[in-house]
Amino acid sequence: xxxxITSVPVDxxxxxxxxxxxxxxxVKKTEVPLGEHKxxxxxxxxxxDGVELLLEPMGFPPARTYxxxxxxxxxxxxxxxxxxxxxxxxxxxKLGVIFSMEPTQMGPSKIAxxxxxxxxxxxxxxxx
Amino acid sequence: MKYYNKRVQQLKKELYEKEYLIRHIIQxxxxxxxxxxxxxxxxxxxxxxxxxxxxxxxxxKASYGRTPYQYLVEVRMKKxxxxxxxGLPVSAVCVSVGFDSIPSFTRVFKKITGTTPARFQLLAKKxxxxxxx
Numbered sequence: 411x412x413x414x415i416t417s418v419p420v421d422x423x424x425x426x427x428x429x430x431x432x433x434x435x436x437v438k439k440t441e442v443p444l445g446e447h448k449x450x451x452x453x454x455x456x457x458x459d460g461v462e463l464l465l466e467p468m469g470f471p472p473a474r475t476y477x478x479x480x481x482x483x484x485x486x487x488x489x490x491x492x493x494x495x496x497x498x499x500x501x502x503x504k505l506g507v508i509f510s511m512e513p514t515q516m517g518p519s520k521i522a523x524x525x526x527x528x529x530x531x532x533x534x535x536x537x538x
Numbered sequence: 539m540k541y542y543n544k545r546v547q548q549l550k551k552e553l554y555e556k557e558y559l560i561r562h563i564i565q566x567x568x569x570x571x572x573x574x575x576x577x578x579x580x581x582x583x584x585x586x587x588x589x590x591x592x593x594x595x596x597x598x599k600a601s602y603g604r605t606p607y608q609y610l611v612e613v614r615m616k617k618x619x620x621x622x623x624x625g626l627p628v629s630a631v632c633v634s635v636g637f638d639s640i641p642s643f644t645r646v647f648k649k650i651t652g653t654t655p656a657r658f659q660l661l662a663k664k665x666x667x668x669x670x671x
Contacts, residue, residue, distance in 0.1 A: 459665075482540075483540060483541040483542055484540030484541055484542035484543055485541070485542045486542070510540060510542075510543065511542070511543050511546070514546060514550075515550075515554075516546060516549070516550055516554065517550075517553060517554040517560050517601055518560060518563060518564055518567070518601040518602055521546070523542070523543075531542075537602075538564045538567075
């Protein structure tokens with residue numbers, strides 16, 4: 411048994427693909443049409459064989475409530491690791507990304523939180 | 539301020555009040571990152587952190603969720619995997635990541651990755667060939 415996929419729920423898969431590739435810099439890995447939606451995954455450009463991130467359509471209404479509650483509370487849906495959080499935040503801000511938490515040291519790590527424009531807060535983490 | 543931001547600030551206050559201690563722990567971790575190929579051990583890492591061995595071990599585990607030794611092994615294995623993928627002989631990789639003998643290197647590598655260095659290298663080579671076909 412292996413961990414191959416993790417996911418973020420998104421309100422619009424095409425919009426999400428654009429954000430996750432063009433803004434965050436991930437690379438599309440799989441796109442399989444599945445009726446109204448598709449099986450759509452991206453990977454890190456630095457680890458193309460690594461865990462895939464599924465941009466999962468919000469087909470189940472109660473999930474939208476859960477996602478919104480997390481978003482409103484500022485709680486990240488998931489987290490991505492970076493080598494230099496300050497540099498990444500500056501880069502993303504220049505591309506118009508909105509942060510709800512500026513880079514903040516938490517003991518041996520530094521974290522920041524941004525809006526992925528698809529209904530989620532995403533946390534960046536740099537291990538110091 | 540949002541709920542999550544408040545919680546982060548609260549936790550920061552509760553857990554990481556003594557900033558100088560965290561600085562010392564990070565310094566020791568960076569020391570391991572830079573010197574994984576040398577014969578470093580708990581004593582050397584604790585010295586780097588200016589802390590007693592047991593105090594250092596406890597704080598390191600509380601900060602990084604693993605002991606200093608476990609962390610050092612992880613760094614060494616990560617580097618070993620990179621070198622094996624580049625095609626370096628197992629014996630050369632063993633020395634490059636701070637191990638004295640191939641059996642001990644193989645034992646630790648297998649424990650961490652689930653496979654031997656030689657097999658890991660073989661699989662990595664096969665994966666590269668499959669991609670180019």
